[in-house]
Amino acid sequence: QVQLVESGGGVVQPGGSLRLSCAASGFTFSDYDIHWVRQAPGKGLEWVASIRYDGSKKYYADSVKGRLTISRDNSKNTLYVQMNSLRAEDTAVYYCARKGAAAGDFHWFDPWGQGTLVTVSS
């Protein structure tokens, strides 16, 4: 079945770095734009970053611009996000989510991964 599985979360000190991965299966990964969405503890959903199906374009929320880099390896069916200069306010569960349909520029998200927790704390 269509599935996304995140990994790489953990505890990191302020100013530190972390790389998250999102492994995809059950669909043609190279046909779909993919997004990262995060959720701080007890809070709502915040879109973080997106990458086009072929990696040609990348988009970032202002809150992470310059500190996060999204990338993908279509040969490995895997999405990545490199997170640098981490702050306490980056503490959240990070979800990867697939654009709902391959065609068109309509970015509802389906499915979502189970999420990976990033905690920024000294």
Next chain:
Amino acid sequence: EIVMTQSPATLSVSPGETATLSCRASQSVSSNLAWYQQKPGQAPRLLIYGASTRATGIPARFSGSGSGTEFTLTISSLQSEDFAVYYCQQYNNWPPVTFGPGTKVDIK
């Protein structure tokens, strides 16, 4: 950036009753609006896209309506598994995609 608001913040409903959730956009998003359900400790699940199209496997008791700036998610005959937080999301003008703050539906 399009700001999404949802009301009420919390909705207390008895099983078997109907819940009506509202979502408003700060400017028109046409019909480019999705609804998600999230239960504690779980990832969000897509319910509705295109304002009114149910996602695969979503029961018919979930229905969406609206266009422009005003949207509604209606859950008829609430089941125990429907008590959760519901988020709306616009994807008409992106980046950024934006979400509403959520409505928690709990048991009355």
